[in-house]
Amino acid sequence: MATRTRYAPDRGLTVRMTATMFLLGLVFVAFVALIIGIMAAAHASAAAIILIALIFGGGSAFISLFYSDKIALAAAGAREVSPQQAPELHGIVDRLCALADMPKPRVAIAPTRMPNAFATGRNSANSVLCVTEGLLYHSGLTQEELEGVLAHELSHVAHKDVQVMTYASLLAIVAGLLVRFAFYSELFGGGRGRGGNNGNAALLIPLIMLASAVVYAISFLLIRLLSRYRELAADRSGALLTQNPSALISALTKVSQGMNRIPTQDLRAAEPLNAFYFAPAMKLHGGASLSAIFSTHPSLEKRIEQLSKIQRELGQVGPDPRGLQ
Amino acid sequence: MGFLDTLFGRTKPVQPKLDDLFGLPSAAIQLEAATGFKPTGSGSVSFRAAEGKPFADIQKEVLELLDMDNGKPGGGLPIEVTKDSYGYTWLISNHLSDEMDALVTDLHEVNTALVDGGFGPQLLCTLVAFRDDNHRSLSLVYLYKRGTFYPFAPVGSGNNRDNALELQVKGVLGEDLKFEPDLTRWFPVWGAPGL
Numbered sequence: 001m002a003t004r005t006r007y008a009p010d011r012g013l014t015v016r017m018t019a020t021m022f023l024l025g026l027v028f029v030a031f032v033a034l035i036i037g038i039m040a041a042a043h044a045s046a047a048a049i050i051l052i053a054l055i056f057g058g059g060s061a062f063i064s065l066f067y068s069d070k071i072a073l074a075a076a077g078a079r080e081v082s083p084q085q086a087p088e089l090h091g092i093v094d095r096l097c098a099l100a101d102m103p104k105p106r107v108a109i110a111p112t113r114m115p116n117a118f119a120t121g122r123n124s125a126n127s128v129l130c131v132t133e134g135l136l137y138h139s140g141l142t143q144e145e146l147e148g149v150l151a152h153e154l155s156h157v158a159h160k161d162v163q164v165m166t167y168a169s170l171l172a173i174v175a176g177l178l179v180r181f182a183f184y185s186e187l188f189g190g191g192r193g194r195g196g197n198n199g200n201a202a203l204l205i206p207l208i209m210l211a212s213a214v215v216y217a218i219s220f221l222l223i224r225l226l227s228r229y230r231e232l233a234a235d236r237s238g239a240l241l242t243q244n245p246s247a248l249i250s251a252l253t254k255v256s257q258g259m260n261r262i263p264t265q266d267l268r269a270a271e272p273l274n275a276f277y278f279a280p281a282m283k284l285h286g287g288a289s290l291s292a293i294f295s296t297h298p299s300l301e302k303r304i305e306q307l308s309k310i311q312r313e314l315g316q317v318g319p320d321p322r323g324l325q
Numbered sequence: 326m327g328f329l330d331t332l333f334g335r336t337k338p339v340q341p342k343l344d345d346l347f348g349l350p351s352a353a354i355q356l357e358a359a360t361g362f363k364p365t366g367s368g369s370v371s372f373r374a375a376e377g378k379p380f381a382d383i384q385k386e387v388l389e390l391l392d393m394d395n396g397k398p399g400g401g402l403p404i405e406v407t408k409d410s411y412g413y414t415w416l417i418s419n420h421l422s423d424e425m426d427a428l429v430t431d432l433h434e435v436n437t438a439l440v441d442g443g444f445g446p447q448l449l450c451t452l453v454a455f456r457d458d459n460h461r462s463l464s465l466v467y468l469y470k471r472g473t474f475y476p477f478a479p480v481g482s483g484n485n486r487d488n489a490l491e492l493q494v495k496g497v498l499g500e501d502l503k504f505e506p507d508l509t510r511w512f513p514v515w516g517a518p519g520l
Binding site: 013014017018021083084087091092094095097098099100101103104143144147155158159160161164229230233234237240241242243244245246311314315 | 330334339373411447449484509512513
């Protein structure tokens with residue numbers, strides 16, 4: 001017997017995400033082809049630079065993935081809390097995990113006044129869900145709204161977003177390193193080359209630098225685009241899990257308003273973690289369209305628009321009067 | 326979750342498993358024989374109410390359906406509805422201590438109505454309460470998404486649970502009921518209605 005399901009999958013989002021990942025893959029293939037071409041030219045110094053960049057880039061990506069939970073907790077200054085220390089928080093997470101049939105992540109609290117939350121860890125067994133004290137005590141979120149935020153973060157865990165984003169960023173990391181290495185070797189290594197190779201090196205190394213810079217720029221934009229789609233996907237899954245998109249909308253509104261009230265020093269301190277946060281801590285200055293391209297999170301309007309669609313699917317038209325003034 | 330679901334960041338709502346609930350009546354007899362814990366006759370279904378009218382309609386239908394049975398022989402007291410501090414709704418059915426079959430039928434009626442309405446993923450757990458002669462309370466919690474049971478034995482007014490008793494119950498009933506093997510999923514339901 002087929003069980004009835006009330007929700008059509010969001011094909012538009014799936015298509016856009018596929019297209020982004022396809023483009024990333026395309027850039028990756030082109031880049032690898034270029035590197036193999038350069039390697040085939042058998043130029044020793046260029047090949048060495050590429051090899052070192054691959055090892056360093058791959059190594060640092062692997063380490064940051066493997067220790068993502070510890071790194072993120074340390075960066076946020078968060079400590080893990082037991083069910084006895086934070087029974088309410090654990091209670092909400094327990095129930096959401098039971099609803100979603102997923103293993104329970106560890107729970108941590110960060111002593112920051114900025115209202116936010118993030119989830120990290122390379123797989124569900126090693127994941128940790130962290131909320132800031134600001135979100136728990138100072139943001140004025142109701143229990144339902146807090147639950148919406150936690151459901152969003154648990155969806156990141158379920159979607160393995162840390163893994164997906166690390167793999168997606170691998171290319172950009174290697175390309176970024178290549179630009180730097182090629183630049184330094186141009187600066188310091190130019191004179192030391194052996195006789196006949198010098199003519200080739202003068203051409204090849206700037207070529208690597210240029211190609212890497214282009215690849216870096218393109219993949220950076222694609223990664224940010226992918227990150228925004230993953231946020232929308234987490235919003236959607238979170239809202240479907242609690243069946244309460246209205247609470248998530250009002251939580252988003254409250255948290256974003258809270259963001260703007262916080263002094264900049266806090267925000268800058270939180271910048272490196274931005275990609276895994278519930279709402280972005282850093283606001284880019286400059287044109288609205290430009291900041292939208294570089295942003296890790298979709299705009300509040302986009303997120304609310306998507307959630308309103310789920311509200312309508314649940315048979316309710318119009319926003320929840322509690323959350324939006 | 327499959328590879329594609331991970332790739333596209335999708336989660337499929339998890340459908341509940343209902344059938345294992347029917348193991349309860351025979352397990353209750355076994356439990357009483359081995360530990361002296363008797364059913365109180367009270368059981369509840371906990372679910373996460375969805376916003377919007379369709380869900381409210383279904384909830385109303387379920388209540389009307391169950392209340393129609395009351396007053397007939399074997400029918401219990403009217404269904405109680407409460408909402409806990411976590412925002413989950415509990416429908417509590419009260420029967421006599423020896424009417425375990427009727428109780429399970431009531432609980433099953435709630436489940437099937439929600440599943441038929443397309444709200445199966447909203448089911449959280451079912452709780453059936455037991456008590457022994459020393460007034461210790463114990464409940465068997467059924468996790469809908471896993472199709473497994475676990476015991477929950479709160480002690481005193483603080484948030485303490487009697488782990489020894491819980492493990493003893495698992496040992497006694499482990500053959501008859503499907504118990505949840507992952508102990509981290511034995512989450513406490515402090516202050517659950519009908520406990």
